[in-house]
Amino acid sequence: MENFHRMDACPVRDVLSRLGDKWTMLVLVTLKANGTMRFCDIQKTIGDISQRMLTVTLRSLETDGLIVRKVYAEVPPRVEYNLTETGCSLMPHIESLVGWALKHMDDILSRRSLQD
């Protein structure tokens, strides 16, 4: 846990900045909870993600090797997503972070509200 600074273009920043976008963690948690899922099932489960952002998020995760995308040559088309082994290895860390957030969010939200 030294300096991720200095060395310009720190790779850790790149990797973590992807996880930090609006939908990535939510998609990962959803896939972890439900296993293999179809596109529209993910969308319905999350509820308020647009079609476009779900597509973009899934593509990024696929590129990074955290999920796999399986296309079935059928009509109507069927596409299934699930976590890779790398993706699974990430989940405990996400979950521990979510656990922390659940434990402390009351304090944090009350602090924010009485600060305007």
Next chain:
Amino acid sequence: MENFHRMDACPVRDVLSRLGDKWTMLVLVTLKANGTMRFCDIQKTIGDISQRMLTVTLRSLETDGLIVRKVYAEVPPRVEYNLTETGCSLMPHIESLVGWALKHMDDILSRRSLQD
């Protein structure tokens, strides 16, 4: 680890979205590694954060109760920052996430590069 969906305005999203911004994690890691620090020391350590963004990030962290800000009535002024207990309790989870990133970033970056 159920549904953070559905309930509109999920608090977990609020809490994690703050951690997901460009500088928050880096500031936390920096404070964890160095203990109590002055404003300009944090800035020099991170290297490429602007004065404005460091101020904004520190204010958010202070509002959320993750760091404390101590002002000394001196000339020239001196302001010191360090983690609160709540802030410290978050760090193991951040560090485990960074550890994961360090372990897998080579795979991820190479996958990205050969994908354009």
Next chain:
DNA sequence: CGGGATCCGTGCCGATACTG
């Protein structure tokens, strides 16, 4: 059904100048 393509608004963030 599972997208792709396009347009566009909002907000994040950087650069710069100024202050106690």
Next chain:
DNA sequence: CAGTATCGGCACGGATCCCG
């Protein structure tokens, strides 16, 4: 030294339309 204030670019993300 440690900020505040202001301006502005640009990327993120939403809405809509179209396609195989």
